[in-house]
Amino acid sequence: MRGFFRGRKVSKRRELLAAEAAEWLTVLDGADRRRREQFAQWLRTSPEHVREFLAAAAVWDSLPGVSSQPSAEALARLARQSDNVLPLGGAGRGEAGKGARRFGRRRLGWAAAAAVAVALAAALRVFAPFSEPPPMEYATQVGEQLSVSLADGSVVTLNTRSALEVAYSPRYRDVRMSGGEALFEAAEDAERPFRVFAGGAMIEAVGTRFNVRQRSGEVVVTVLEGAVDVSAERSSGNAARLRPAAAVRVAEDQQARAADEGIVVVDRDAGAAIAWRERRLVFDALPVRAVIEEFNRYQAPPVVVADAAVAELPISGVFRSDDRESFLQFLSQMGIAEHSTQPDGVIVLSAVERRQTAP
Amino acid sequence: MSPAREAPAGQRPERPPVFSVSQHAKLLAFLNARLANEQDARELAQEAYLRLLRATRARLIEDPAAYLFRIARNLLYEWYVSLPPASEPLSGSAPSSDMAVEEQAALAQHMDRLESALRQLPPKRRAVVLMHRRDGMTYKEIGAALGISASMVKKHLALGLACCRLACADFSGGER
Numbered sequence: 001m002r003g004f005f006r007g008r009k010v011s012k013r014r015e016l017l018a019a020e021a022a023e024w025l026t027v028l029d030g031a032d033r034r035r036r037e038q039f040a041q042w043l044r045t046s047p048e049h050v051r052e053f054l055a056a057a058a059v060w061d062s063l064p065g066v067s068s069q070p071s072a073e074a075l076a077r078l079a080r081q082s083d084n085v086l087p088l089g090g091a092g093r094g095e096a097g098k099g100a101r102r103f104g105r106r107r108l109g110w111a112a113a114a115a116v117a118v119a120l121a122a123a124l125r126v127f128a129p130f131s132e133p134p135p136m137e138y139a140t141q142v143g144e145q146l147s148v149s150l151a152d153g154s155v156v157t158l159n160t161r162s163a164l165e166v167a168y169s170p171r172y173r174d175v176r177m178s179g180g181e182a183l184f185e186a187a188e189d190a191e192r193p194f195r196v197f198a199g200g201a202m203i204e205a206v207g208t209r210f211n212v213r214q215r216s217g218e219v220v221v222t223v224l225e226g227a228v229d230v231s232a233e234r235s236s237g238n239a240a241r242l243r244p245a246a247a248v249r250v251a252e253d254q255q256a257r258a259a260d261e262g263i264v265v266v267d268r269d270a271g272a273a274i275a276w277r278e279r280r281l282v283f284d285a286l287p288v289r290a291v292i293e294e295f296n297r298y299q300a301p302p303v304v305v306a307d308a309a310v311a312e313l314p315i316s317g318v319f320r321s322d323d324r325e326s327f328l329q330f331l332s333q334m335g336i337a338e339h340s341t342q343p344d345g346v347i348v349l350s351a352v353e354r355r356q357t358a359p
Numbered sequence: 360m361s362p363a364r365e366a367p368a369g370q371r372p373e374r375p376p377v378f379s380v381s382q383h384a385k386l387l388a389f390l391n392a393r394l395a396n397e398q399d400a401r402e403l404a405q406e407a408y409l410r411l412l413r414a415t416r417a418r419l420i421e422d423p424a425a426y427l428f429r430i431a432r433n434l435l436y437e438w439y440v441s442l443p444p445a446s447e448p449l450s451g452s453a454p455s456s457d458m459a460v461e462e463q464a465a466l467a468q469h470m471d472r473l474e475s476a477l478r479q480l481p482p483k484r485r486a487v488v489l490m491h492r493r494d495g496m497t498y499k500e501i502g503a504a505l506g507i508s509a510s511m512v513k514k515h516l517a518l519g520l521a522c523c524r525l526a527c528a529d530f531s532g533g534e535r
Contacts, residue, residue, distance in 0.1 A: 004521070004522065005522050005526075014525070015521070019517060021521070022516075022517040022519075025517075025520060026516050026517045028424055036420050036421075039424070040419045041407070044419075047407075047409075049408075049409035050404045050407050050427065053427065054404065054427070055524055056520065056524045057424070059473065059520060059523050059524045060492065062469065062470065063492035063493060063523070066473060067470075068522075069477055069478075069493070070487050070489075072486075072489070072504070075482070075485060075486035075489055076490075076505060078482040079483040079485075079505050080505070136405060152477055169436060241448070316508070338376035
């Protein structure tokens with residue numbers, strides 16, 4: 001798929017995006033529901049995808065207006081003649097290969113020129129603020145998840161009810177979370193640190209995978225790959241709140257909790273922290289109130305726990321985040337609690353009458 | 360989200376949007392010419408994206424492309440009503456008769472790029488693109504004319520289109 005475009009230089013990512021948008025245009029006509037669903041999902045990946053599709057559609061629709069091209073018969077003749085000359089799909093690559101060989105044969109000067117060109121390109125990238133995309137905001141609603149590919153190849157996956165802003169500048173790749181949870185897969189770029197700001201904490205990473213969850217009063221950072229540095233965000237009003245001021249290094253399979261008391265690092269199975277991506281919720285002796293709080297993140301109207309004793313009962317298990325019902329069933333089958341639905345849709349969880357006799 | 364979000368006409372009954380979904384070709388020609396400015400194109404895409412996210416799943420899946428075009432059309436409309444009345448190219452008649460001179464120039468440049476991008480395609484790929492888009496031939500007919508399978512036709516069409524789009528990259532913004 002890559003390397004099909006013979007015009008001026010474009011990034012592989014851009015080429016791939018163009019190919020994807022074009023492919024969608026060729027299959028949308030008469031597409032079945034499943035296809036349309038896939039397409040909708042593709043469109044919702046990022047604003048870049050939307051832009052790309054609109055642009056491809058514009059080209060698609062302007063093609064009938066071309067006037068200087070040969071007739072269908074002439075085109076078919078040309079295509080048949082070329083059969084022995086140009087391999088299907090590989091035309092561009094063949095030509096580029098020839099060019100490279102010609103360059104490499106004698107002229108050493110070309111190598112130097114190319115090196116200068118590369119250095120120049122690198123310099124331009126660093127000093128060209130106008131090439132930076134404007135800040136983009138991404139948000140999910142209750143029960144929604146969203147994956148976004150960023151300009152540098154990093155990928156951010158937002159969990160339910162989350163919001164963040166991506167503001168890349170020539171020196172930093174900054175992401176500001178205003179709430180919720182997100183998994184970051186930061187592309188490697190030692191020159192331009194990838195930083196996440198959440199709840200007064202700053203998480204800095206270079207080429208790594210980590211999950212950030214913001215909840216009332218604390219920020220939880222779990223590292224799946226590589227390492228991150230967690231520190232207090234200096235410019236924020238809460239700056240002094242987080243201690244120590246120096247960054248704390250968090251390694252693979254470790255988790256940092258940043259709250260008023262400071263930053264605490266513990267070992268943690270990182271897999272459980274990102275189980276949400278498969279819409280799984282993993283509970284390990286978590287009190288019912290915390291489990292319910294977790295489910296309420298994914299579904300509205302909420303469940304409220306009416307009984308204080310029930311609220312503190314520990315629960316272990318794996319549940320689908322979009323299937324609150326089966327958890328409630330589980331509770332009543334185990335004789336732990338029963339639930340009823342109010343007229344406004346709120347589900348009330350209360351103690352079972354004969355709780356002592358239940359298993 | 361309520362449908363009213365996508366219907367700015369409600370706020371401005373005196374000037375309802377003039378495009379219908381089926382007219383998206385016209386809209387896109389319009390986009391082409393109007394969004395030569397990269398910043399505008401980015402902003403439009405960003406806003407369209409945010410509205411897509413707000414759309415309910417059922418509505419989006421019914422016909423995602425049409426839904427996207429409707430959003431884009433409304434955005435363009437909103438964009439136009441926010442402009443001073445001096446520039447008022449939005450009307451029901453063919454865009455060519457209404458477009459400002461620079462818009463026509465932008466469209467002409469776009470067509471030039473397209474023609475030259477087509478000439479640079481491998482012959483078979485160019486044949487597929489033109490036979491389908493210009494001559495309205497089906498994938499099957501094209502396959503028969505060129506001696507290739509329908510799935511191969513589709514592949515050539517997609518790659519050919521992608522090349523044309525990349526050759527026209529800056530008409531609607533893009534890293535380059």
